[in-house]
Amino acid sequence: MDVIIENLPLYWEGFLRTLFLSAVSGVIALVLGTLLAAARVSPVAALRGFSTVYVEVLRNTPLTIAFFFAAIVLPRLGVKFEQFEIAAIIALSTYTAAFIAEAVRSGVNSVPVGQAEAARSIGMGFGQVLSLIILPQALRTVIPPLINILIALVKNSSVAGAFFVLELFGYGRQLANANGDAVITVLLGTAFFYLLLTVPLGILASTVERKVAIAR
Amino acid sequence: MSSVLYDVPGPKARRISLIASIAGAVLILGLVAWIVMILAQQGIFEGRRWQIFTRADVWRLLGNGLGATLSAAALAAVIAFPLGLALCLFRIADSPIIRIPVRVVLEFLRGMPVVLMMLFVLLGFGTSPFIAVVTGLVLYNAAVFAEIIRAGISSLPKGQREAGLAIGLTSYRSRMLIELPQAIRRMMPSLVAQMVVLLKDTSLGYIVAYGELLRAVQVMADFLGNAFLFPVFFVAAAIYIAINILVSRLAVWIERRGSKKAAGGTAKAEPAAVEAGAP
Numbered sequence: 228m229d230v231i232i233e234n235l236p237l238y239w240e241g242f243l244r245t246l247f248l249s250a251v252s253g254v255i256a257l258v259l260g261t262l263l264a265a266a267r268v269s270p271v272a273a274l275r276g277f278s279t280v281y282v283e284v285l286r287n288t289p290l291t292i293a294f295f296f297a298a299i300v301l302p303r304l305g306v307k308f309e310q311f312e313i314a315a316i317i318a319l320s321t322y323t324a325a326f327i328a329e330a331v332r333s334g335v336n337s338v339p340v341g342q343a344e345a346a347r348s349i350g351m352g353f354g355q356v357l358s359l360i361i362l363p364q365a366l367r368t369v370i371p372p373l374i375n376i377l378i379a380l381v382k383n384s385s386v387a388g389a390f391f392v393l394e395l396f397g398y399g400r401q402l403a404n405a406n407g408d409a410v411i412t413v414l415l416g417t418a419f420f421y422l423l424l425t426v427p428l429g430i431l432a433s434t435v436e437r438k439v440a441i442a443r
Numbered sequence: 444m445s446s447v448l449y450d451v452p453g454p455k456a457r458r459i460s461l462i463a464s465i466a467g468a469v470l471i472l473g474l475v476a477w478i479v480m481i482l483a484q485q486g487i488f489e490g491r492r493w494q495i496f497t498r499a500d501v502w503r504l505l506g507n508g509l510g511a512t513l514s515a516a517a518l519a520a521v522i523a524f525p526l527g528l529a530l531c532l533f534r535i536a537d538s539p540i541i542r543i544p545v546r547v548v549l550e551f552l553r554g555m556p557v558v559l560m561m562l563f564v565l566l567g568f569g570t571s572p573f574i575a576v577v578t579g580l581v582l583y584n585a586a587v588f589a590e591i592i593r594a595g596i597s598s599l600p601k602g603q604r605e606a607g608l609a610i611g612l613t614s615y616r617s618r619m620l621i622e623l624p625q626a627i628r629r630m631m632p633s634l635v636a637q638m639v640v641l642l643k644d645t646s647l648g649y650i651v652a653y654g655e656l657l658r659a660v661q662v663m664a665d666f667l668g669n670a671f672l673f674p675v676f677f678v679a680a681a682i683y684i685a686i687n688i689l690v691s692r693l694a695v696w697i698e699r700r701g702s703k704k705a706a707g708g709t710a711k712a713e714p715a716a717v718e719a720g721a722p
Contacts, residue, residue, distance in 0.1 A: 270449045270452060270460055271460050271464055273463065273465075274463075274464075274467060284684060286691070287643075287688045287691055288687070289643040289645075289657075289683055290643070290646070291646035291650070291657055292657060292679075292680050292683055292684075295660075296680070299672070300673060303673070304481065304482065304487075304673065305485060340447050343447045344447060347447075347450060353449040356448050356449065357448060382554075382555070385558050386558060386647065386650070389649075396556065396558065396559060399559065399562075403562070403566050404566075410566045414566070417559060418551075421555055421559065422551065422554045425554035425555075429550070429553075429554065
């Protein structure tokens with residue numbers, strides 16, 4: 228127990244960096260994912276094709292491969308990063324965007340057909356139908372799965388710890404190596420900080436789910 | 444659904460769409476060309492960098508890595524599924540003395556990064572990397588399988604269980620004979636999707652020094668020199684992605700087949716299904 232209390236500042240720093248990585252990547256992934264979902268249902272064939280290929284490939288790429296590419300392959304190809312946080316954010320947000328795009332698309336499909344028909348019959352174009360009528364309803368129904376994706380994102384950010392970013396997992400590993408006699412305590416401490424983020428989000432997801440279920 | 448979002452395009456809209464498509468394609472091709480140019484400047488396309496793939500030992504190393512990846516994934520899946528089934532039965536047990544602790548454990552397992560569990564087993568118990576990887580995968584995926592099956596059972600009509608109890612089955616036998624078979628069938632797409640996640644997560648073995656595919660890439664790059672990092676990485680990533688896409692296609696195929704069979708009955712998989720697709 229002493230190990231955790233002694234190293235609380237390190238844990239805290241790692242916790243904040245995990246929070247930062249997750250928050251920034253989460254916002255980028257939400258925007259990118261929604262755009263991809265919009266492209267997927269758009270009338271322009273090239274956009275549809277691009278979005279489909281992007282989602283299919285990224286969803287089937289192991290996250291470690293994405294990180295390896297961003298943090299190790301890219302710098303050797305001449306793309307230098309000032310900080311490895313940027314590589315981590317690129318890997319996390321492009322990876323997560325594919326899952327968000329799929330979730331949003333399933334939300335778009337869940338909106339009753341009549342909504343789009345009504346919007347078109349009063350003369351709205353595709354952009355208006357999507358942004359004013361369909362997406363607001365679609366996003367609302369997919370809030371619980373989106374939160375679940377964000378939970379996964381928080382957990383996935385731990386991979387960054389293995390690619391030169393000192394976040395919660397990175398510090399946990401460092402501390403575990405430094406305190407060979409208290410490895411289990413150190414790692415349980417790390418786990419506690421992750422649960423501090425993921426459990427409240429999980430409760431939020433199930434609460435929202437229940438509310439949405441009642442409203443429908 | 445998508446075609447409901449816009450009117451059937453007339454000649455003008457079709458022309459605009461065509462122009463936009465061409466412009467988009469040109470943009471993407473331009474981007475690709477730009478990347479290829481950068482790569483060419485780095486000398487990536489020199490023949491000698493790709494000639495290593497004519498060597499048998501390179502393929503043997505890649506093959507060993509792939510074998511390690513697949514064997515860890517297969518073993519983990521084989522253990523995780525029955526364990527998840529058992530956890531699910533405990534999770535929905537009538538007695539709160541069983542139900543509540545199991546629920547806490549499941550929340551705990553699902554809320555932790557898999558790689559942390561692997562490191563925990565590796566350092567905490569001093570096991571080999573293989574055991575660490577498999578244990579980490581088993582613990583996490585058993586918890587997820589349990590939640591998926593639970594969602595499947597709770598999506599069944601109440602009458603199923605009531606009918607089972609009414610003809611004199613015990614609670615346990617009703618679960619096993621009536622509810623579980625239907626729940627598993629309903630949740631098949633989610634379960635296979637989770638298998639893809641499991642397969643993908645074996646790549647985390649790289650972090651705990653398990654000799655899987657990505658580690659093989661790293662070893663080869665260290666051994667042959669950095670010049671060969673990109674070709675080897677490219678081939679390994681392609682192998683990984685191709686296998687995952689194949690398994691994902693299998694999931695889609697199973698889903699189609701399932702929804703054809705159970706007319707009007709298949710759960711338009713409830714929230715848990717979407718969650719299972721989560722990375």
